[in-house]
Amino acid sequence: MKNKIIEGQVIPFDQSNIDTDAIIPKQYLKSIKKSGFGPFLFDSLRYTDPGDLGTTEKRNLNSDFVLNIKPYSDGNIILANDNFGCGSSREHAVWALKDYGIEAVISTSFADIFYRNSFKNGLLLISLKKDELENIFDEISASPKYNLTINIQNQTITTPNSQVYSFTISDADKERIIFEYDDIELSLKYKDKIRNYESEMKLKKPWIFENNND
Amino acid sequence: MKKTLYDKIWNEHLVHENKDGSSLIYIDRHLVHEVTSPQAFDGLGIKKRNIWNKNSIFAVSDHNVPTKNRASGIDDKISKLQVDTLIDNCKKHKLSYFDLNNINQGIVHVIGPELAITQPGMTLVCGDSHTSTHGALASLAFGIGTSDVEHVLATQCININKEKNFKINITNSLSHLVSSKDLILHIIKIIGTSGGTGYTIEFTGNCIENMSIESRMTMCNMSIEAGAKSGLVSFDSKTFDYMLNRKYSPSKQHLNSAIKYWETLVSDSDAEFDKTLSFDAADVLPQVTWGTSPEMTTDINGKTPDPENENDSSKKQYIQRALDYMGLEANQDIQSIKLDKIFIGSCTNSRIEDLRQAAKILEGYKISDHIKQAIVVPGSGHVKAEAEKEGLDKIFIKSGFEWREPGCSMCLGMNNDSLLPYERCASTSNRNFEGRQGDKGRTHLVSPSMAALAAIKGHFSNVVEFINEK
Ligand code: SF4
Numbered sequence A: 001m002k003n004k005i006i007e008g009q010v011i012p013f014d015q016s017n018i019d020t021d022a023i024i025p026k027q028y029l030k031s032i033k034k035s036g037f038g039p040f041l042f043d044s045l046r047y048t049d050p051g052d053l054g055t056t057e058k059r060n061l062n063s064d065f066v067l068n069i070k071p072y073s074d075g076n077i078i079l080a081n082d083n084f085g086c087g088s089s090r091e092h093a094v095w096a097l098k099d100y101g102i103e104a105v106i107s108t109s110f111a112d113i114f115y116r117n118s119f120k121n122g123l124l125l126i127s128l129k130k131d132e133l134e135n136i137f138d139e140i141s142a143s144p145k146y147n148l149t150i151n152i153q154n155q156t157i158t159t160p161n162s163q164v165y166s167f168t169i170s171d172a173d174k175e176r177i178i179f180e181y182d183d184i185e186l187s188l189k190y191k192d193k194i195r196n197y198e199s200e201m202k203l204k205k206p207w208i209f210e211n212n213n214d
Numbered sequence B: 001m002k003k004t005l006y007d008k009i010w011n012e013h014l015v016h017e018n019k020d021g022s023s024l025i026y027i028d029r030h031l032v033h034e035v036t037s038p039q040a041f042d043g044l045g046i047k048k049r050n051i052w053n054k055n056s057i058f059a060v061s062d063h064n065v066p067t068k069n070r071a072s073g074i075d076d077k078i079s080k081l082q083v084d085t086l087i088d089n090c091k092k093h094k095l096s097y098f099d100l101n102n103i104n105q106g107i108v109h110v111i112g113p114e115l116a117i118t119q120p121g122m123t124l125v126c127g128d129s130h131t132s133t134h135g136a137l138a139s140l141a142f143g144i145g146t147s148d149v150e151h152v153l154a155t156q157c158i159n160i161n162k163e164k165n166f167k168i169n170i171t172n173s174l175s176h177l178v179s180s181k182d183l184i185l186h187i188i189k190i191i192g193t194s195g196g197t198g199y200t201i202e203f204t205g206n207c208i209e210n211m212s213i214e215s216r217m218t219m220c221n222m223s224i225e226a227g228a229k230s231g232l233v234s235f236d237s238k239t240f241d242y243m244l245n246r247k248y249s250p251s252k253q254h255l256n257s258a259i260k261y262w263e264t265l266v267s268d269s270d271a272e273f274d275k276t277l278s279f280d281a282a283d284v285l286p287q288v289t290w291g292t293s294p295e296m297t298t299d300i301n302g303k304t305p306d307p308e309n310e311n312d313s314s315k316k317q318y319i320q321r322a323l324d325y326m327g328l329e330a331n332q333d334i335q336s337i338k339l340d341k342i343f344i345g346s347c348t349n350s351r352i353e354d355l356r357q358a359a360k361i362l363e364g365y366k367i368s369d370h371i372k373q374a375i376v377v378p379g380s381g382h383v384k385a386e387a388e389k390e391g392l393d394k395i396f397i398k399s400g401f402e403w404r405e406p407g408c409s410m411c412l413g414m415n416n417d418s419l420l421p422y423e424r425c426a427s428t429s430n431r432n433f434e435g436r437q438g439d440k441g442r443t444h445l446v447s448p449s450m451a452a453l454a455a456i457k458g459h460f461s462n463v464v465e466f467i468n469e470k
Helices: A026-030 A092-100 A112-120 A130-142 A171-179 A183-188 A191-204 B005-013 B038-047 B077-093 B108-114 B129-137 B146-155 B180-191 B213-226 B237-243 B252-262 B313-326 B352-362 B381-390 B392-399 B448-457 B463-469
Strands: A005-013 A077-080 A104-107 A124-127 A147-151 A156-158 A164-166 B014-017 B023-026 B029-033 B057-060 B096-098 B123-126 B140-143 B157-160 B164-171 B199-204 B230-232 B275-280 B287-289 B297-299 B341-344 B373-376 B424-427 B442-445
Touching: A005 A130, A026 A092, A026 B077, A077 A130, A092 A112, A104 A130, A112 A124, A112 A171, A112 B146, A183 B146, A183 B157, A191 B014, A191 B023, B005 B014, B005 B023, B005 B140, B005 B199, B005 B230, B029 B108, B029 B146, B038 B077, B038 B146, B057 B077, B057 B108, B077 B096, B108 B123, B108 B129, B108 B213, B108 B381, B123 B129, B123 B146, B129 B140, B129 B213, B129 B230, B129 B237, B140 B230, B146 B157, B180 B213, B180 B275, B180 B287, B180 B297, B199 B213, B213 B230, B213 B237, B213 B352, B237 B252, B341 B352, B341 B448, B352 B381, B352 B392, B352 B448, B352 B463, B381 B392, B424 B448, B448 B463
Parallel strands: A005 A077, A077 A104, A104 A124, B029 B057, B029 B123, B057 B096, B123 B140, B164 B199, B164 B275, B199 B230, B341 B373, B341 B424, B424 B442
Antiparallel strands: A005 A147, A147 A156, A156 A164, B014 B023, B023 B157, B287 B297, B287 B442
16 A cells, blocks of 8 residues: 655644744745745744845844754654644645645644645645644653654654654545645546536526626 | 525535545636736646636736836736736636726725625635635635635636534624624634634624625625634625626526525524524624734723733743734733824725725824824725715825725735834734734734724724714
8 A cells, every 4th residue: 555654853833823924924925936935934933034035145044933943944844733824825835835845734723725725735734632732842842853753544643752643634635645646637537527517507597607798 | 404504505516525525516706816826827737728617717916916006007026927927817718807907906805796796606716715705695705725726727616525514693783883893803802713613604693684795794704714714694685785786797687597596595594503602792892903813802992911811831922922023011901002004905894885984983083193104995996986986085085094096905015015014003904913914014903993093093092982072
């Protein structure tokens, strides 16, 4: 059976309601591309000077921010508090996390639109119980060099001292991460069904299909 | 079986149920704006896929557009490229697009209902979280990411899981000058920013029944700030009146059958909801947010919280961090907070009703000398024209406000309208996140009349008391 293992340093980001405006600020949404957002991830927290698309000068790092502190600066797994990814629907937030090298985010809960956007881009989101999350936070503050192993097929997380936590994700989301499916392709398997539905509705609710555009 | 309005619209649009519990839901309307669409059109091109139903798509530029000196075009090269990219994509695919000089242009969530692009019983999506606004017309509307924008372009469907049903029932009426903005802020304060996650919220009760469609839109608009992707209000005589004689209202030929269908768009009287909460509108005072999340709200007679009163250390930290960012002390009177800028606009509060409310307060007054800038940004060309017809623009200008062209403007500051670091703004928008209106800017969310009064006083004050004196 095909599997995917994510392994690496955890970045402890002990805040709740981390919103997508914080993950990638608005000035970067002017880009018409999907890539190149990594350097701007958490931009206003990460740097002390303002940035913009196309800025080429070297930026000043905020030495207090977790992404700029060793060993977290080598991390690929974010650990955060409740309701991660709330606010704006901007998928740029997920592109920025992925582009930076984040492979998984662990929290107690995620905002709905962010959740969908993440799995569509192969970013794994894991919800743990509050006490499990707090255990991990405690262990990291005791020993910052802290590597987790995430086994997606088995839906388990293994800590450095071999404690195992299990998590749930839907089969579809699991397959999205492992196989990196093209969702549009999957939906188009039902294109005859979509067409039949549409023809039926054109008779039943013809006004829906009007567009008197001049 | 008794059904909620959400269940009914869902069932009506169900194309296919997958084994894993997700479903393909047919989308009737797809609104497109410049910020979240370029990568989706690109994706189609790369895979050589066609757009399924071009008639379902309406595009507009709103996030990135200048709100003054429009005739001279867009200065910012990167913004211009984004807007031009949308124009090119619409030309290439022959899609309806409202350009900056078109009276139909405006914030996507203002023009959808206003032009009757949004109609009862429709499913509607947009690459924007405040798509929830359109639920005020008994349509199922929600925001999606760019991958889903591409998916809807290519398949006319979205593959999603059904949400649970959440009823928020509001009894009694709001006091004079307390608005639906105050009501929704009050609700978010109580249920929290994830209180609606996983649910579709339907607003019911006599308070909602008596509310204008515009006020209902403000409620549904901010249901996303409570975590719910969609807000809903059942169809009634107000929805009916609103739907007639608009640009894209159903043609005469089909109007009667449309009305027949619309009349079914109510939750059955004994329909079961997974969760129900009740609020008394008479309890609601004007609200002001003090922090960096819409749940950090208090009423106008309140104070900022004291982190020392919290036992939970992460809560303590959460409050302290917000106070620090906002440059406020614990236990500070809300009315003592002095302001630098005032913004009246955004998809929450830029409709004609909002501008009337603000103008009513401002009439005969000048804004305080402490206020560096006060702007009104109407939600659409039609709102602007109507306000000018009623002479509201003159009231705003006379009091010291700038009267602008329609767009998102200082709600997120992607154009030139933004806060400078540490500037403090009374804003009728929907998000007070760190940096939302400008790097290090400080946002307090309020209703239009509260923003107008804050402009006059230079600090927050109770609009209910003011009008008694006025
Ligand atoms: S007005 Fe603000 S919240 Fe509304 S669509 Fe524009 S940016 Fe988003």
